[in-house]
Amino acid sequence: MSETEALRDRAAGLDKADELGALRERFVLDEVVYLDGNSLGALPASVPGRVADVVGREWGRLRIRSWTESGWWTAPERIGDRIAPLVGAAAGQIVVGDSTSVNVFKAVVGAVRLSGGPQAGRDEILVDASTFPTDGYIAESAARMTGCTLRPLAPADMPGAAGPRTAAALVNHVDYRTGRLHDLPGITAAVRDAGGLAVWDLCHSAGALPVGLDAHGVDLAVGCTYKYLNGGPGSPAYLYVAERHQGAFDSPLPGWNSHAEPFGMRAGYAPVDGARRGRVGTPDILSMLALEEALTVWDGVSVEAVRAKSLALTDFFLECVAAHVPAGLVASVTPAVHAERGSQVALRCDRADEVMDELITRGVVGDFRAPDVLRFGFTPLYVGFAEVERAARVLGEVVRG
Numbered sequence: 525m526s527e528t529e530a531l532r533d534r535a536a537g538l539d540k541a542d543e544l545g546a547l548r549e550r551f552v553l554d555e556v557v558y559l560d561g562n563s564l565g566a567l568p569a570s571v572p573g574r575v576a577d578v579v580g581r582e583w584g585r586l587r588i589r590s591w592t593e594s595g596w597w598t599a600p601e602r603i604g605d606r607i608a609p610l611v612g613a614a615a616g617q618i619v620v621g622d623s624t625s626v627n628v629f630k631a632v633v634g635a636v637r638l639s640g641g642p643q644a645g646r647d648e649i650l651v652d653a654s655t656f657p658t659d660g661y662i663a664e665s666a667a668r669m670t671g672c673t674l675r676p677l678a679p680a681d682m683p684g685a686a687g688p689r690t691a692a693a694l695v696n697h698v699d700y701r702t703g704r705l706h707d708l709p710g711i712t713a714a715v716r717d718a719g720g721l722a723v724w725d726l727c728h729s730a731g732a733l734p735v736g737l738d739a740h741g742v743d744l745a746v747g748c749t750y751k752y753l754n755g756g757p758g759s760p761a762y763l764y765v766a767e768r769h770q771g772a773f774d775s776p777l778p779g780w781n782s783h784a785e786p787f788g789m790r791a792g793y794a795p796v797d798g799a800r801r802g803r804v805g806t807p808d809i810l811s812m813l814a815l816e817e818a819l820t821v822w823d824g825v826s827v828e829a830v831r832a833k834s835l836a837l838t839d840f841f842l843e844c845v846a847a848h849v850p851a852g853l854v855a856s857v858t859p860a861v862h863a864e865r866g867s868q869v870a871l872r873c874d875r876a877d878e879v880m881d882e883l884i885t886r887g888v889v890g891d892f893r894a895p896d897v898l899r900f901g902f903t904p905l906y907v908g909f910a911e912v913e914r915a916a917r918v919l920g921e922v923v924r925g
């Protein structure tokens with residue numbers, strides 16, 4: 525049996541034994557190998573019907589009554605509670621709405637205020653030096669607005685750097701480019717021991733691996749819902765404020781939706797208690813309810829099983845790449861160690877942009893990240909092992925030219 529046949533055989537066996545394999549039916553997919561769910565998750569099959577109902581009946585016929593009768597007004601916290609178990613949070617701490625960027629702003633400014641800020645000698649915000657750009661841009665602006673300075677650092681250096689001047693640390697749980705999983709428990713504990721607050725961006729981990737927000741004492745967190753949570757293009761993000769901070773959380777965007785009595789229409793602001801304090805203005809109902817429906821694909825699914833399959837998929841991909849791609853043509857920048865790997869594999873490659881274009885033409889969809897990275901995301905809810913083998917085989921054909 526050739527090496528390729530042996531890998532195909534292994535893939536077939538792994539697919540057969542896959543306890544999550546049947547979940548693929550819950551999505552709209554085709555023969556394309558879709559390895560870009562870490563940028564835009566696939567469409568859950570029940571979403572179009574739900575969106576049609578929201579538009580046709582709730583908006584079309586019930587109109588304004590839907591704010592109460594269809595549960596529109598309470599959707600941000602209701603859907604937050606639906607996301608909570610996926611990131612290890614008890615109910616009442618997550619609110620859905622706005623973009624990740626806006627929630628990074630709320631979380632970082634909120635964290636500096638909770639720390640006491642420059643008046644208490646806490647005038648530094650640590651930021652992950654390889655952060656997704658929007659987090660860095662927003663943190664820089666938040667630092668200027670709060671009288672802090674921004675200190676970019678490798679996440680691994682944060683525990684040693686956190687000290688009496690640390691107001692907050694903003695860290696990506698999984699690096700968007702390399703797929704490296706950072707040490708959330710260790711960094712959170714070190715920042716908190718130093719008296720600062722740990723703010724995590726979960727965009728590339730929520731829905732792919734256990735996060736354990738409550739168990740690890742995270743202070744604040746944000747994340748998007750259009751990747752592994754499959755909420756759809758531009759679906760609203762979320763904000764986690766640990767219960768112990770909610771009473772003192774002072775949002776820098778105190779819109780009327782976070783007022784204790786929003787329909788009192790008062791001139792003075794009085795914040796509501798709980799997760800709702802993270803709300804700003806009118807929620808984006810169509811996207812939000814599409815997300816709520818998308819989250820039903822998680823019914824009966826454990827995040828631990830998802831993590832186990834994710835590691836098996838990425839391990840198998842690396843093995844297939846080693847077999848199918850001639851040595852030296854690609855190099856993985858994703859950690860080999862499981863404890864340091866998210867749910868993607870990033871391969872450095874010459875002319876990576878052209879290689880990715882050709883892969884897409886041949887039915888294998890990943891993405892290119894400048895300057896030289898081929899990125900492949902593995903969503904355990906719908907990616908199978910035979911697809912992984914095919915992706916690596918096609919990659920080998922493309923890079924051989």
Ligand SMILES: Cc1ncc(COP(=O)(O)O)c(C=O)c1O
Pocket residue numbers: 623624625626656658659696700725727728748761
């Ligand atoms: C780590 C991370 N943070 C933030 C964002 C984006 O933020 P927004 O949802 O505001 O576009 C992304 C992806 O787009 C991301 O990967």
Ligand SMILES: Nc1c(O)cccc1C(=O)C[C@H](N)C(=O)O
Pocket residue numbers: 562563564700727758
């Ligand atoms: N949010 C995106 C968008 O609006 C357009 C294209 C891509 C995205 C992404 O999510 C990119 C993604 N966060 C990344 O890790 O590169």
